[in-house]
Amino acid sequence: MSHNANTAETKKSGGGFSLGWILHSPLALPLIGLIVVSVLMGFASENFFSVSNIMNVLRQVSIVGILAVGMTFVILTGGIDLSVGAVMALSGTIAAGIMVNMELPGWIGLLAGLGVGVGLGIFNGIMVAWGRMPAIIVTLATMGIARGFGLLYSGGYPISGIPSWISWFGIGRIGIVPVPVIAMVVIYALAWVLLQRTPFGRHVYAIGGNELAAKLSGVKTQMVKLAVYAISGLTSSFAAIVLTGRLMSGQPNAGVGFELDAIAAVVLGGTAIAGGRGLILGTLIGAVLLGILNNGLNLMGINPYLQDVIKGLIILLAIYIGREW
Amino acid sequence: MSHNANTAETKKSGGGFSLGWILHSPLALPLIGLIVVSVLMGFASENFFSVSNIMNVLRQVSIVGILAVGMTFVILTGGIDLSVGAVMALSGTIAAGIMVNMELPGWIGLLAGLGVGVGLGIFNGIMVAWGRMPAIIVTLATMGIARGFGLLYSGGYPISGIPSWISWFGIGRIGIVPVPVIAMVVIYALAWVLLQRTPFGRHVYAIGGNELAAKLSGVKTQMVKLAVYAISGLTSSFAAIVLTGRLMSGQPNAGVGFELDAIAAVVLGGTAIAGGRGLILGTLIGAVLLGILNNGLNLMGINPYLQDVIKGLIILLAIYIGREW
Amino acid sequence: QDDGLKIGMTFQEMNNPYFVSMQEALMEAAEDLGAEVVITDAGHDVAKQISDVEDMLQQDIDILLLNPTDSAGIEAAVRMAKQQDVIVVAVDANANGPVDTFVGSKNRDAGYQSCKYLADALGGEGEVAILDGIPVVPILQRVEGCKAAFEEYEGIELVDTQNGRQDRSVALGVVENMIQSHQNLKGIFSVNDGGAMGALAAIQGSGRDIKLTSVDGAPEAVEAIANGTPFIETTAQFPRDQVRVGLAMALAQKWGARVVPSEVPIDVRVVDAENAADFSW
Amino acid sequence: MLQLTGIKKKFGNIQVLHGVDLDVKAGEVHALLGENGAGKSTLMKILTGILQPTEGRITIEGKDHSFANYDEAIEAGIGIVFQEFSLIPYLTAVENMFLAREMRNRLGLLDRRAMRKRAREILARLEVDVPLDVPIAKLSVAEQQFVEIAKALSLNARILVLDEPTATLTPSEVAHLFKVMRELRKQGVAIVFISHHLEEIFEICDRITVLRDGEFVGNCLVSETDNDRLVEMMVGRRIENSFPPKPGPRPGAKVMLECEEVQLRKGGPVSSFELREGEILGFAGLVGSGRTETALAMLGAWPAAKCKVMVDGEETRFKEPAEALAHGIGLLPESRKEQGLITSFSILQNISLNNYGKYRRGHWFIDLKKEREATETAMGQVRVKAQGPMARVDTLSGGNQQKVVIARWLNHQMKVLIFDEPTRGIDVGAKAEIYQLMREFTAQGYAIIMISSELPEVIGMSDRVCVFNSGGIAATVEGDAINSEEIMTYATTGRDRHVA
Ligand SMILES: Nc1ncnc2c1ncn2[C@@H]1O[C@H](COP(=O)(O)OP(=O)(O)OP(=O)(O)O)[C@@H](O)[C@H]1O
Ligand SMILES: Nc1ncnc2c1ncn2[C@@H]1O[C@H](COP(=O)(O)OP(=O)(O)OP(=O)(O)O)[C@@H](O)[C@H]1O
Ligand SMILES: [Mg+2]
Numbered sequence A, B: 001m002s003h004n005a006n007t008a009e010t011k012k013s014g015g016g017f018s019l020g021w022i023l024h025s026p027l028a029l030p031l032i033g034l035i036v037v038s039v040l041m042g043f044a045s046e047n048f049f050s051v052s053n054i055m056n057v058l059r060q061v062s063i064v065g066i067l068a069v070g071m072t073f074v075i076l077t078g079g080i081d082l083s084v085g086a087v088m089a090l091s092g093t094i095a096a097g098i099m100v101n102m103e104l105p106g107w108i109g110l111l112a113g114l115g116v117g118v119g120l121g122i123f124n125g126i127m128v129a130w131g132r133m134p135a136i137i138v139t140l141a142t143m144g145i146a147r148g149f150g151l152l153y154s155g156g157y158p159i160s161g162i163p164s165w166i167s168w169f170g171i172g173r174i175g176i177v178p179v180p181v182i183a184m185v186v187i188y189a190l191a192w193v194l195l196q197r198t199p200f201g202r203h204v205y206a207i208g209g210n211e212l213a214a215k216l217s218g219v220k221t222q223m224v225k226l227a228v229y230a231i232s233g234l235t236s237s238f239a240a241i242v243l244t245g246r247l248m249s250g251q252p253n254a255g256v257g258f259e260l261d262a263i264a265a266v267v268l269g270g271t272a273i274a275g276g277r278g279l280i281l282g283t284l285i286g287a288v289l290l291g292i293l294n295n296g297l298n299l300m301g302i303n304p305y306l307q308d309v310i311k312g313l314i315i316l317l318a319i320y321i322g323r324e325w
Numbered sequence C: 001q002d003d004g005l006k007i008g009m010t011f012q013e014m015n016n017p018y019f020v021s022m023q024e025a026l027m028e029a030a031e032d033l034g035a036e037v038v039i040t041d042a043g044h045d046v047a048k049q050i051s052d053v054e055d056m057l058q059q060d061i062d063i064l065l066l067n068p069t070d071s072a073g074i075e076a077a078v079r080m081a082k083q084q085d086v087i088v089v090a091v092d093a094n095a096n097g098p099v100d101t102f103v104g105s106k107n108r109d110a111g112y113q114s115c116k117y118l119a120d121a122l123g124g125e126g127e128v129a130i131l132d133g134i135p136v137v138p139i140l141q142r143v144e145g146c147k148a149a150f151e152e153y154e155g156i157e158l159v160d161t162q163n164g165r166q167d168r169s170v171a172l173g174v175v176e177n178m179i180q181s182h183q184n185l186k187g188i189f190s191v192n193d194g195g196a197m198g199a200l201a202a203i204q205g206s207g208r209d210i211k212l213t214s215v216d217g218a219p220e221a222v223e224a225i226a227n228g229t230p231f232i233e234t235t236a237q238f239p240r241d242q243v244r245v246g247l248a249m250a251l252a253q254k255w256g257a258r259v260v261p262s263e264v265p266i267d268v269r270v271v272d273a274e275n276a277a278d279f280s281w
Numbered sequence D: 001m002l003q004l005t006g007i008k009k010k011f012g013n014i015q016v017l018h019g020v021d022l023d024v025k026a027g028e029v030h031a032l033l034g035e036n037g038a039g040k041s042t043l044m045k046i047l048t049g050i051l052q053p054t055e056g057r058i059t060i061e062g063k064d065h066s067f068a069n070y071d072e073a074i075e076a077g078i079g080i081v082f083q084e085f086s087l088i089p090y091l092t093a094v095e096n097m098f099l100a101r102e103m104r105n106r107l108g109l110l111d112r113r114a115m116r117k118r119a120r121e122i123l124a125r126l127e128v129d130v131p132l133d134v135p136i137a138k139l140s141v142a143e144q145q146f147v148e149i150a151k152a153l154s155l156n157a158r159i160l161v162l163d164e165p166t167a168t169l170t171p172s173e174v175a176h177l178f179k180v181m182r183e184l185r186k187q188g189v190a191i192v193f194i195s196h197h198l199e200e201i202f203e204i205c206d207r208i209t210v211l212r213d214g215e216f217v218g219n220c221l222v223s224e225t226d227n228d229r230l231v232e233m234m235v236g237r238r239i240e241n242s243f244p245p246k247p248g249p250r251p252g253a254k255v256m257l258e259c260e261e262v263q264l265r266k267g268g269p270v271s272s273f274e275l276r277e278g279e280i281l282g283f284a285g286l287v288g289s290g291r292t293e294t295a296l297a298m299l300g301a302w303p304a305a306k307c308k309v310m311v312d313g314e315e316t317r318f319k320e321p322a323e324a325l326a327h328g329i330g331l332l333p334e335s336r337k338e339q340g341l342i343t344s345f346s347i348l349q350n351i352s353l354n355n356y357g358k359y360r361r362g363h364w365f366i367d368l369k370k371e372r373e374a375t376e377t378a379m380g381q382v383r384v385k386a387q388g389p390m391a392r393v394d395t396l397s398g399g400n401q402q403k404v405v406i407a408r409w410l411n412h413q414m415k416v417l418i419f420d421e422p423t424r425g426i427d428v429g430a431k432a433e434i435y436q437l438m439r440e441f442t443a444q445g446y447a448i449i450m451i452s453s454e455l456p457e458v459i460g461m462s463d464r465v466c467v468f469n470s471g472g473i474a475a476t477v478e479g480d481a482i483n484s485e486e487i488m489t490y491a492t493t494g495r496d497r498h499v500a
């Protein structure tokens, strides 16, 4: 119980060029975890530190990384969003459906996908904020509804045949940097501004810290909650664009279990699951850490069954070490 | 916010033979939900109210119903156990493995299965109570570990060839009542006694109500938390016995997503997800309600994709109506 | 890095004996060749499967045996592999993009034969149902073949299609309900043996006389058929042979063959009580 | 300038306010008095738009207002410091002060520099020095209290409501607060001040309005009334001498508990004390001086650097309060709601929470009948006012909640009870009853440690007093030395006096 949302920046502004502040920031432990795991992987597999593999890991991280942005907003308010994976899948499926079945231009499909994501996010937000229902249940139900709807819409078949320029979002590059990685970094930067530099961001932290007090201070708690779920829906549909670009098709079954990866990224990044404390950069570190685990275990040729066990143990260990932030 | 853990009995003890207390109890809404859905299903499908179908529904409910008992204990303390499905699968797989690969008698296998369940429950409990880590993360990690371990142990093959008497637990009957249903009812009765008639039960509610106050007044909060996760592990392995009896094999990948059904049953039964309030009988009603939904939608021949959507909507509706308990 | 042959194989799932036996055949073959093998499990998630392939390409594999969880979705991975001059062979299900060879069962045939066998066993009369699975091309083809077979019989009526997700425990509940709602149900076709084992438990639990057929030829299924249960037939595929043939095609190409067939359909075979005792993958 | 007329409020079918009037003039400090549960906080929440009245009128400077929420009240120039803290623990003082009315720069982003500057100005006006970059949870209670006041002031409130702001402050901090209040009064701010400390009323207030059980009793000028008259207005009867007589020293009383060394933090001071049968040992000191932490450390609920305790001649270090309980040591925590009560439980369940040893049937099970009987007895003994043992504790007033926590320890065979701020936020009538109960306990052979920030209470009740200063005991005083000069000297001066 010894940090706050802003310790990092506060310390930074004081410290000239010294990097000592990092050690005192809530980012310290996730960063140390990241470095330790990277070094281990680097020893175990010679390909690990090649530029191409680093870009490869970041590209793989991008989808869960983008989902985890919205998840961070939601968790900071003390909520949770189990529907992100399903919303992503539905958003991508409908985007593809509009391009392929209705033969409308690609950008209309993408916009429709964003609409689906934000719409479901708003639905979650209304249920949680005005319906006063527990987020875990609301978003669980939304998950089921979105999955069912995606399968209904597509008849269970993936929808392929979308315009080929869409693949740019999934496999394109600018210089040597993959487009999804750039998209992820931009989204994190925007989220950082939103959380650390706007009143809205303060309100997100305030609600997670003490909702009643925030309400009494005049924070429009219901609107803020609505907004965080809407943001989560929006980032889910951003992730859907990258996913659609990678798969070049709408996949109603995609992203099963991604909500758990996104939650793990947020928590590995040092955000308190009860809300009120955490940094968006921590989430990025957490997502990369998870990606490195997946990639490294693959590179090391570990038995896939054993990979689950190792991943579980490492997550436990990381959370255990970091639990006092 | 107008009930407490014991309203039901209080009212009952006062009311002679009148059934009016039910209307004021937190069980009222789940019960009404159950009745409404049953009547609707009865209209929609003529087979619904046949004795054989009722037994069929109850038998199908039994596995999730048993898992939901342990989940109720955990949720009452304000925790959550996402590992129940995976623990059930691992417990059944190891039980079968011991019977088949090691050729030991069936009862040793079953005992080993129970040991696995309780052991993983204790592991969860230690991490949560002494490690002070968030339950959602601990049990998520345990879920991955248990699944990976089950697949490693079995090499991905189901383990069949177990002694045929084990099937009694899954498909046997006493009179017309299936054995799993009897097992479920007995487990609920025991849980009711434990929660409503023992100091331990009061302490479970107290921790969910205000953990700090419970601790300062001398409740052994860590031991109680350990116990609820151990109970959840135990009920998971009871469910594994029924499952093994039904499938006549050890299935490392069985029960994927069952944790969500168990949580839904608990919450549909009126237990607060934040802990401190709820009744075990509500969970039973919740589990049966879910079972009826599955069964009824199947009987009506609804498109399976649409079933997901309908189930999600009904869960939302039920929670919305019941949210003020 | 040494110049030994490096083979990568990505599976759509690895908690199914069908794919596990493929993996075993691959390991045996690789040992003969002295090749190194990398194996990944996509868990039915295309996005993960693409990542898995990317990771394999980082390890400079020479041959990619691809068992796609989705044909369209995996295309990006196929292209990436071809860019690195890796030989790509799709196994069991085909993939979009410049795949060198596809080795797979005649899935439509499999569905057709199973359902024909079922209809014949019922004397061409009665209500039947299909226990569907995860919507991927091979499964969809089996259902298609099955429906075609049923249509050849006047007296066969398809009354229900439900999804058992190819999972024994899910299928069990679904089939129990199916049996409840169709009092005259006489036969069930399951798209794979995993679902069929659940359906078998449901049929046995109900005590009704319902016949069951399926596709795969998994050891458990074969044993159940040999034991004279309601499970009367499974149309066996040859997972080990698919891998062996696939690997052979890839090697042929690696050695310079230019006329490697782009598609190698592998036959399926009816396994019933008569030949079950002798059959194994 | 502010008038409330005929305010009524019902929660469900419980009538809490039965037509209350209040009128406050500009530039006055107006006291709102009444027992626990009289409805003071409820009335103030209605004034600030947090609750809606069932009936009644709010007029400000002759204009009728009805506030749908707090924001509208703020618009009308009303600010409030709540009885319960309403700060966000992980945000800094600046962020808390400007929560929901942040300053923005041209880009619409937070103007952090401007907010900091303004916060400095306001805090300077209050003459307090609060660290601005630290999460509020790390500040002392007094600092948090001043941040709350600063937050209300940052709204430029013309009407300022202070609901029991002094309950957690030390005398010097109270004096400081009063200085600030006088300054505001001079500037024409109307202040509504709620407190259970009558001497504060006489010191700072101009006029008084008294409530009793949600009824308006009357109002008067401070200069025209006295202590006894006020008490009579509040409770409807006279309260005699509130501190029961001290029984005097008992020769040869045995030592119940000996605390050999407690060190709260590495490098901090090391304290020791002993507690004898039948005595009340006071812990005095400023807020944050480590009294609560010392008590928690003894119970095993605070990770002290060192903590050696002798109970019955046996040396122990408790790992958790349950172990202390087994040795007969119990705690009445300082914050009822956060640390004392399970608010979703009934009175009965709260009282029996840690005493199931007493009501067992067949060893494993709860004997519901015995539990109920024992609860009713205990409730009678401490005189809890409630509908019955099954009433939920969160429907009780503060004083009655406190009594429920006391009743929890009543039928234990305890040896040592630690009462942490037992009368915080408790009205005079209930206070006298709690003092009486404490003496009844000691007469039965209990020993009590009483932590209190109220000097009169410490002096009036304690047989001996340990005075805390920055994390350790600076001195232990006894007999005639228990007086306010002596205690305040040890509590406020440097540690050097203690070292000898
Ligand atoms: N939300 C509520 N529901 C029901 N009763 C309530 C509610 N809030 C307050 N009450 C009741 O209203 C009465 C007045 O409470 P209030 O908090 O205004 O008292 P108070 O005068 O401020 O007391 P104290 O001095 O203890 O702070 C009490 O009896 C309390 O139990
Ligand atoms: N330096 C500090 N850092 C963080 N928290 C502190 C510090 N000093 C005091 N506190 C907090 O302030 C509160 C009061 O401290 P403590 O319990 O030691 O004081 P006390 O003498 O019992 O005062 P009171 O009981 O009147 O609050 C505690 O909750 C403590 O955690
Ligand atoms: Mg009050």
Ligand SMILES: [Mg+2]
Binding pocket: D291, D292, D293, D334, D420, D451
């Ligand atoms: Mg204190």
